Amino acid sequence: MAKDNKTKNLNQPLGGNDMPRFAGPATMMRLPARETAEGLDVCFVGVPMDIGVSHRSGTRFGPRQIRAESSMIRPYNMATGAAPFDSLQVADIGDVATNTFDLKNSVELIEKAFDGILSLGCLPLTLGGDHTLTLPILRSMAKKHGPVALVHIDAHADINDEMFGEKIAHGTPFRRAVEEGLLDCNKVYQIGLRGSGYSPEDFEWPRRQGFRVVTAEECWWKSMTPLMQEVRETIGDHPVYVTYDIDSLDPAFAPGTGTVEVGGLNTWQALEIVRGCRGLNIVGGDLVEVSPPYDTSGNTALIAANLLYEMLCVLPGVKYGGAG
Ligand code: MN
Ligand code: MN
Numbered sequence: 001m002a003k004d005n006k007t008k009n010l011n012q013p014l015g016g017n018d019m020p021r022f023a024g025p026a027t028m029m030r031l032p033a034r035e036t037a038e039g040l041d042v043c044f045v046g047v048p049m050d051i052g053v054s055h056r057s058g059t060r061f062g063p064r065q066i067r068a069e070s071s072m073i074r075p076y077n078m079a080t081g082a083a084p085f086d087s088l089q090v091a092d093i094g095d096v097a098t099n100t101f102d103l104k105n106s107v108e109l110i111e112k113a114f115d116g117i118l119s120l121g122c123l124p125l126t127l128g129g130d131h132t133l134t135l136p137i138l139r140s141m142a143k144k145h146g147p148v149a150l151v152h153i154d155a156h157a158d159i160n161d162e163m164f165g166e167k168i169a170h171g172t173p174f175r176r177a178v179e180e181g182l183l184d185c186n187k188v189y190q191i192g193l194r195g196s197g198y199s200p201e202d203f204e205w206p207r208r209q210g211f212r213v214v215t216a217e218e219c220w221w222k223s224m225t226p227l228m229q230e231v232r233e234t235i236g237d238h239p240v241y242v243t244y245d246i247d248s249l250d251p252a253f254a255p256g257t258g259t260v261e262v263g264g265l266n267t268w269q270a271l272e273i274v275r276g277c278r279g280l281n282i283v284g285g286d287l288v289e290v291s292p293p294y295d296t297s298g299n300t301a302l303i304a305a306n307l308l309y310e311m312l313c314v315l316p317g318v319k320y321g322g323a324g
Contacts (some may be wrong), residue, residue, distance in 0.1 A: 001218050001316075003220070004059060006283070007161075008196045008291075009089075010085060010089055010090075010228045011031055011085065011089060011090055011091055012075065012085075012087065013029040013031050013073070013074075013075055013085065014030035014086050015074075015232075016029075016072075016074075020261050021071045021072050022071070022078070024071075026064075026068055026071075027067060027091075027092035028044035028066070028070050028072045028092040028127065028153050028305075029042075029044075029071075029073050029075075029092075029130060029305075029309065030070075030071055030147075031090055031091050031092050032091050032092070033091065033092050033093075033094060033185065034091040034092070034093050034094075034280055035093070035094075036093060036120070037093055037116070037117045037120045037122035037124075038120050038211055039089065039120075040089050040090065040091055040093075040122045041088040041089045041090065041118070041122065041123065041194050041317070042088050042089070042090045042122065042123045042125060042312060043082075043090070043091060043092070043093045043117060043122050043123075043124055043125070043313060043319070044090070044091070044092045044093070044125050044126075044127060044156075045092075045093050045094070045095070045124050045125070045126055045127070045307070046062075046063025046064070046066075046067070046073075046094065046095035046096065046126070046127040046128075046294075047063065047095065047096045047114075047126055047127070047128055047129035047133045047286075048060045048061070048062065048063045048064070048096075048098065048099065048129060048131070048151070049098045049100065049128075049129045049130055049132070049133060050129075050130050050258075050291070051100060051101075051103045051105055051106065051130075051168075051195040052130040052131070052132030052133075052168070052169050052170040053066040053130045053163060053170050053258050053259075053305055054163055054164075054169060054170065054171055054258075054259065055258050055259050056257075056258035056259070056291060057258065057291070057293075058258065058291035058292060058294060059129055059257075059258065059288070059289055059290060059291050060100070060129075060130060060303075061132045061259070061291070061292040061293065062127060062128050062288075062289070062290040062291065062292065062301070063095055063127040063129065063293065064126070064292075065290065065292040065298070065301040066127045066290060066296075066301045066304045066305045066308070067127070067286040067305075068301070068310070069227075069298050069301040069302040069305045070305035070308070071221060071303070071310050072238065072302075073101070073201060073305060073306060073309045074262055077283075077309075077310075077313050079231075079271075080124060080275055080305055080313060080320070081165060081320040081321050082280070082314070082318050082319075082320055083318070083320065083321050084313050084315070084318050085265070086311045086319050086321075087317055087318045087319040088315065088317060088318065090234065090312065092118075096098075096109060096113040097109065097215060100111065100288055103132065103169075104118065104168055104174070106132075106136070107132065107133075107136045107168055108124075108137060110133055110136035110137065111136035111139050111140050113136075114140035114141075115136050115140050115143070115239050116139070118140055118143075118144045119233075122128070123196035123283060123284055123291035124137070124284050124285075125284070125285050125286070125308055125311055125312060126284070126285070126286035126287070126288075126314045127286075127287060127304075127308065127319055128286055128287060128288030128290065129286075129288055129289075130170040130244055130258070130288060131154075131158055131170040131171075131173055131243075131288045131289055132168060132170045132172075132173060132207050133288065134173045134174075134177075134178060134243050134286055134287065134288065134318060135168070135172075135173035136242060137174070137181045137241070137284065137286065138177050138183070139151075140215055141182070141239075141241055141283060142181070142261075144283075145239040145283055146239070147181055147182060147183065147184040147289045148184060148238070148239045148240060148283065149183075149184050149187030149188065149235045149239065149240035149241070149280075150174075150177075150188040150189070150237045150240065150242075150243065151189050151191070151229050151231060151240060151241075151242045151243070151273075151277060151280075152174065152188065152189065152191070152243050152245075152246045153190075153192050153243070153245060153248040153265075153270070153273055153310045154190065154193065154194055154243075154244075154248050154264075155189045155193065155194055155195055155216070155245065155247045155248050155249065155260075155261040155264055156171065156175050156193065156195070156245070156247070156259065157174065157177075157190055157193055157202055157203060157205075157206050158170070158171050158172065158173050158180070159174045159178075159202070159205050160175060161173070161175055161220050162261070164319050166261075167219070170289075174190075176189075178209050182240060184265075185209045185210035185237045185286075186210040186234075186242070187195060187205075187234060187238055188209075188210070188211040188212065189211070189212045189214065189215065189231050189234075190212070191210055191214045191219070191224075191227070191248070191273060192215075192216050192219065192248035192264060192265050193213055193214070193215050193216065194215055194216035194217065194261050194262075194263055194264065195261035195262070195263075202214060203215070205250060206293045208296050212219050212234070214227060216248075216261075216263055216264055216265065217263070219265055219269060222269075222318075223269075223272060224269045224272035224273045225272050225276060227273075228272065228273060228275075228276020228277070229274070229276070231276065231280075232276070232277075232279055232280060233279055235281075236279060237281045238281060239281050239283045240281060240282055240283065240284075241283060241284050241285065242274075242277060242279075242282055242284075242285035242286075242311060243285065244261050244274070244285070244286065244287045244307055244311075245288050245290065246287065246288065246289050246300060246303070246304050246307075247259055247260060247261060247274075247289050247306065248264055248265050248270070249264050249265050249266070249267065249270060249303065250262070250263065250264035250265060251264065252264060253266060253299070253300075253310050254269050254299070254303055255294060255295065255296075255300060255302040256290060256291050256292060256293075256294045256295020256296075256299070256300030257290060257295075257300060257302065258289060259289075259292050260296070270303070270307060271307075271310060274307055274311055274314065275310060275313075276311040277311070277314045278313075278314040280312075280314070281312065281316060282315055282316060285308075285311045287304045287307055287308050287311075290304045300319070
């Protein structure tokens with residue numbers, strides 16, 4: 001396999017036997033850094049921002065910390081048999097230069113950056129950043145693919161009409177996405193929703209749009225594997241975007257985030273959800289809302305890094321070896 005990779009010149013993460021895992025480049029999974037997405041099948045890209053958040057800040061440091069905590073991830077997926085670096089050309093293309101003084105301008109800059117990535121035929125996996133960033137990515141996705149299906153894992157529906165009078169914020173992206181026709185609403189899953197709300201409308205509005213809302217309580221004590229079978233049957237081969245808000249996890253697992261809700265998913269359910277996306281026609285994904293100042297152990301960023309790796313492992317075209 002190593003010989004094959006050399007022939008195809010596929011990038012490999014820098015191994016722990018070549019450079020200690022606490023040293024070397026601070027890129028995602030210690031992959032080569034690239035200036036652009038040119039020649040890549042998949043890129044990791046950071047969108048460092050927290051000016052869309054409504055409560056605790058800090059997600060501007062998310063991409064950097066996710067990269068740091070990704071340094072121990074090895075290339076082969078022991079559980080599923082996925083060997084993503086034997087199949088795809090992957091690199092870390094750094095961060096989108098957001099305008100930290102202007103949220104609306106940042107949203108424009110993100111859309112432009114993703115238009116560029118998609119125009120090169122590269123599939124982006126994004127390190128967030130607050131959840132506002134998913135709106136400009138979906139705008140870019142819809143230009144290329146038409147309205148996309150969505151797998152959205154989150155404690156929150158993020159369908160507020162406005163927050164403090166603002167239409168653009170981390171709690172509004174999926175309301176805007178519906179209004180703008182970016183989603184195939186009958187192929188949208190929101191998984192892990194919970195907590196207190198302003199009214200039942202918080203979950204009823206998405207249901208009226210055709211979304212399938214799966215509350216955290218519906219997930220308690222259960223494997224997510226049957227749910228993901230339903231997701232695959234519903235979405236079929238339609239282009240689908242995966243957006244993973246780390247606050248979908250219980251704060252016992254992932255306290256390093258801004259808007260914490262009790263009674264969330266556990267890490268093995270998170271793995272079942274992402275692994276259950278295998279077979280879908282994934283066109284991009286993101287992992288958002290990691291706030292390192294509230295992540296004193298680094299575990300939130302470490303889980304985030306692993307979930308991004310698992311997303312990479314289920315992308316179309318990934319080879320499976322071993323028992324997978
Ligand atoms: Mn969210
Ligand atoms: Mn959330």
